[in-house]
Amino acid sequence: MKYSILLLILVATSVCxxxxxxxxxxxxxxxxxxFSYTAxxxxxxxxxxxxxxxxxxxxxxxxxxxxxxxxxxxxxxREHFNESxxxxxxxxxxxxxxxxxDFDPEATEIQTRIVExxxxxxxxxxxxxxxxxxxxxxxxxxxxxxxxVNIDDYNIKIPKLLSPNIAKQxxxxxxxxxxxxxx
Amino acid sequence: MKNKRRLFFxxxxxxxxxxxxxxxxxxxxxxxxxxxxxxxxxxxxxKATRISIGHAVETRKKGALEVSFMSRYWNTPQPTSxxxxxxxxxxxxxxxxxxxxxxxxxxxxxxxxxxxxxxxKYRILQQKIDNSGSPVALTFVxxxxxxxxxxxxxxxxDDFMDRxxxxxxxxxxxxxxxxxxxxxAPSFVYRxxxxxxxxxxxxxxxxxGGRYKVSNHVSVVSEYYYVPQQxxxxxxxxxxxxxxxxxxxNIMLQFKMTNNPFFTEDTFITxxxxxxxxxxxxxxxxxxxxxxxxx
Numbered sequence: 426m427k428y429s430i431l432l433l434i435l436v437a438t439s440v441c442x443x444x445x446x447x448x449x450x451x452x453x454x455x456x457x458x459x460f461s462y463t464a465x466x467x468x469x470x471x472x473x474x475x476x477x478x479x480x481x482x483x484x485x486x487x488x489x490x491x492x493x494x495x496x497x498x499x500x501x502x503r504e505h506f507n508e509s510x511x512x513x514x515x516x517x518x519x520x521x522x523x524x525x526x527d528f529d530p531e532a533t534e535i536q537t538r539i540v541e542x543x544x545x546x547x548x549x550x551x552x553x554x555x556x557x558x559x560x561x562x563x564x565x566x567x568x569x570x571x572x573x574v575n576i577d578d579y580n581i582k583i584p585k586l587l588s589p590n591i592a593k594q595x596x597x598x599x600x601x602x603x604x605x606x607x608x
Numbered sequence: 609m610k611n612k613r614r615l616f617f618x619x620x621x622x623x624x625x626x627x628x629x630x631x632x633x634x635x636x637x638x639x640x641x642x643x644x645x646x647x648x649x650x651x652x653x654x655k656a657t658r659i660s661i662g663h664a665v666e667t668r669k670k671g672a673l674e675v676s677f678m679s680r681y682w683n684t685p686q687p688t689s690x691x692x693x694x695x696x697x698x699x700x701x702x703x704x705x706x707x708x709x710x711x712x713x714x715x716x717x718x719x720x721x722x723x724x725x726x727x728x729k730y731r732i733l734q735q736k737i738d739n740s741g742s743p744v745a746l747t748f749v750x751x752x753x754x755x756x757x758x759x760x761x762x763x764x765x766d767d768f769m770d771r772x773x774x775x776x777x778x779x780x781x782x783x784x785x786x787x788x789x790x791x792x793a794p795s796f797v798y799r800x801x802x803x804x805x806x807x808x809x810x811x812x813x814x815x816x817g818g819r820y821k822v823s824n825h826v827s828v829v830s831e832y833y834y835v836p837q838q839x840x841x842x843x844x845x846x847x848x849x850x851x852x853x854x855x856x857x858n859i860m861l862q863f864k865m866t867n868n869p870f871f872t873e874d875t876f877i878t879x880x881x882x883x884x885x886x887x888x889x890x891x892x893x894x895x896x897x898x899x900x901x902x903x
Contacts, residue, residue: 449633478637478638487638493648494648499902500671500902501668501672503651504652504655508655508824510824512786513651515786584856587857
């Protein structure tokens with residue numbers, strides 16, 4: 426009996442805590458841009474539909490990037506990107522799961538912090554950490570920064586003939602405006 | 609004692625449990641949000657705007673200019689010949705331009721058949737992913753051709769209009785899996801004149817096409833056109849093609865084995881005079897190179 430009461434209290438507090446820690450912010454139209462610079466060709470693609478969830482008190486951050494939403498200047502590249510390289514029929518999303526180290530949800534000045542986590546692309550998950558700048562504006566939190574991924578880590582096959590046109594290191598820049606999430 | 613152990617176990621599990629509840633929350637939010645996003649259209653049912661010899665449902669996006677070189681090479685049935693590599697060849701030079709994402713126009717000229725052709729192509733429907741919308745893609749194709757020289761002696765050659773022919777096609781395609789796509793092409797061919805009254809001016813045909821992706825850049829394609837009511841004055845056969853498409857960046861290379869030297873629908877659908885086999889005279893090797901330019 427005693428223990429079941431204790432258990433009940435534990436569950437109750439955890440639900441309360443869960444709600445507290447569940448204070449989440451969401452960015453629906455996060456911008457993710459990637460660049461590939463080579464002597465032969467520069468490729469740039471923009472995605473304005475990246476989803477990002479930020480948990481305020483833990484600094485956890487999760488980003489889902491829909492691969493087919495990347496838009497290229499050269500329209501044929503979008504087809505090739507989805508069909509021949511990323512295979513977005515099979516792997517529709519890239520995912521980042523991580524945590525902002527020493528994140529202060531109350532700070533009003535711009536914070537520069539390290540994010541540590543993993544990046545998943547084509548079912549390959551590789552650790553990734555990078556610097557972000559965080560700015561609080563009223564209710565919303567802006568997170569922006571840059572990182573790089575190595576194509577060889579992610580099971581992306583590039584034909585020899587085209588390897589001069591695609592960089593080994595892809596630069597990624599991002600910009601998320603998180604606003605309070607209401608279910 | 610037993611209860612104490614249980615309490616200890618509960619206390620141990622508690623932080624893990626509350627943590628996983630929090631983590632699941634994030635995934636749930638992401639899942640819910642991505643589910644509410646509109647689903648897109650299926651991309652790349654075929655990689656090129658032609659399956660092999662005929663049109664595919666695909667059109668290019670606005671501002672795309674494609675310059676294409678199509679060719680066929682074959683041998684004559686003569687037992688001896690001194691021609692270099694192949695006895696005969698035919699070629700078509702063409703330009704396709706995408707006025708919008710759904711509307712493409714094109715022109716081309718072929719030698720030695722002397723056929724000039726124009727076409728437009730309009731995407732009526734696109735297949736949606738997740739089967740949430742149309743299960744198939746629909747594209748309308750209209751071509752108009754002009755024969756500057758005598759070919760099979762089918763049409764009268766009195767004036768300009770007599771030498772024209774028109775093909776209307778409704779292309780119906782479905783990307784069945786990421787590797788496999790099929791297309792049906794009900795086609796209607798109308799020629800403005802006939803020399804021999806035994807030949808019909810209008811002919812129907814049904815085209816079948818498919819592609820199978822063998823690697824990310826290479827697919828195997830095949831096409832066949834069934835013509836129920838064939839010409840009476842000459843023996844004709846259904847146009848057939850088996851080939852491979854290889855995409856190299858801006859260039860699409862299409863290799864094929866076929867049974868005719870023609871590049872325009874009205875001609876190869878209704879006036880293919882050879883059946884497909886590997887004998888000299890019947891076997892045509894085809895090569896097409898298409899260069900993509902974004903304007």
